[in-house]
Amino acid sequence: MQGVEKKYITPEELKKHNKAGDLWISIQGKVYNVTDWAKDHPGGDVPILNLAGQDVTDAFIAYHPGTAWDYRKLCFEFAKMGLFEKKEHVTLYTLSSVAAMFAMVVYGVLKCTSVWAHLGSALLLGLLWMQSTYVGHDSGHYEVMSSRQYNKFAQILCGNCLTGISIAWWKWTHNAHHIACNSLDYDPDLQHIPVFAVSSRFFTSMKSYFYDRCLKFDALSRFLVSYQHWTFYPVLCFARLNLYLQTFLLLFSWRRNVPDRAYNIAGILVFWTWFPLLVSCLPNWPERVMFVVASMAACSIQHLQFCLNHFSANVYVGPPSGNDWFEKQTSGTLDISCSSWMDWFFGGLQFQLEHHLFPRLPRAQLRKVSPLVIDLCKKHGLPYRSLSFIEANIWTLKTLRTAALQARDHTIPPQNLLWEAFHTHG
CATH class of the missing domain: 3.10.120.10 (Cytochrome b5-like heme/steroid binding domain)
Structure with a gap:
């Protein structure tokens, strides 16, 4: 600089x-x-x-292999070009759109009487949560504001206050995900037993080194995983409930040192004040339930995106090693190809490999550096997979279905005899 x-x-x-x-x-x-x-x-x-x-x-x-040297050279070139500092106006535009959407949601609930207007407001709120999460994600990786204090304010505002999901919880899990991308026992983003399993290796009840507990593959897990390719999308519609639960479990666990715990708790209290109050302004309980479900369902597109980026990529067991970190990132990550005008919708995370390799690079630069990343992968014979949104869904469903059929294999014994009670397929 x-x-x-x-x-x-x-x-x-x-x-x-x-x-x-x-x-x-x-x-x-x-x-x-x-x-x-x-x-x-x-x-x-x-x-x-x-x-x-x-x-x-x-x-x-x-x-460290040659990939590490080429990777460092690329980092140096990006720094020399000032790409890490050129954030452009993405954050300003996104925050402005979030503010506008919030005003429209409030107006739709308070001033409109049509059930369709209320449904539209719920769907818009889901989109608002998506865009707000992108700002929280960006500010968690690099300073999108002019100072550290403003950056922390953006994290709490966009994460805790607007979405109800703690930025402290997100940093805790997301940093581990970046370091141990697609390690079955070290990456928390793949550890969804008893609901989902992307690999039959989970059937041995492996230990999660992130959560420091055993991921038991018991009778209930076998039953749920056996149908995961059918339940995948419905479960995603309610994925936010788990994130809210994880937020509370972390923030109110006094055994764990949580950075800025007071700020994070204050932020989620803001969310759990305005959101229930807004829902209560709807005229009846059927519309209130519709509003909550529709807003979470709309935001499930973002949860889906996170799954598409990694569920059908290569996985491994064990900690990441320093001499193959670059290779692990390329093998465990998928990009989603889309037109540039859709970058706002995906928040830059469609360039998932570019983001994993350069997590502090502003999202406005990800499309620009993508050709250089492709060339680097070709040079070292590493995979660079960029699929359309539809193709990525198909790959993910195939991965889930493969594991589901394997879960039905009786040669893999469940943890207890309750499996027989749940076993409804022949």
Whole structure:
């Protein structure tokens, strides 16, 4: 960045930062403070602890393949071009559209008497939640505002206050997802037992290292998974209920250290004030139920999008390793191809691989860098899969159906005999 004074660190100063809680390393003449990142290092924190306070360029070369060097070169080129700073006006436009949609929803509920107007308001609210979530997602990855304080305000406003889903919960799970993309036992975004299973490997009741508990494949799980390709879309219509539950479980779990817990709790209290109040203004209970269900169903498109990006991609068991992180991102991720005018609808996340490789890159730049990512994948023989929305749905349903049929296999014993009571297919 222009105008930022360069700082120089001597080898003697670097050596002082070699203890847990104060970890610095040097790669190719650049010094990195990896204190907080060490626990998320794909290769584990031990290599960082052992090499802290030193120039680790040779170790980096030894343990990282050519993809890592080309990837770093691409990052450098993007930084040189200023792409990480060129956020353009996407956030301003999105927030303005969210404000306009919120006003229309309130007007539709309070001032209109037609049931169709109320239904339209509910569908618009679902779209509002989608767009607000995109801003919360973006602000969680990089600062979309002019200062750290404004950025945190955007997170709480767009996440907690408007959608009722805690930005603290999102960061907790989403960062783990990025680091361990499509690891069955480390990526929380694939751990949906007892409702969904994208791989028969879940049938062995594997341990979730993220949640630190066993994902039991019992009789109920076998029954639900056996029909998951039929229940997939209906379940997504009510997926927000689980997110609300996860938000409460995290924020009110005093055993876990939650950053900005008070702000997050205050934010969800705002949501659970205005949303029930708005619903209560509808004339009768049938319309209230319709409003809630329709708004969640409309927003289910976004939950579907998250599934399409990863459910039918390659999966693996175990922690990610530092020497194949780039490969894991490409094998575990699918892009959704669409016209540029649809970028607002998908929030930039249709470029899922580009986002995974460069999570701090503003969404306005993702379409621009996509050709470079494609070239990099071709150079190293790595997959770059970009499917239409329909094709991605077909791939996902095939994955779910394959696992569903495998779940019906009696050679895989359930955890208890209740399976027999639920076993209704022959």
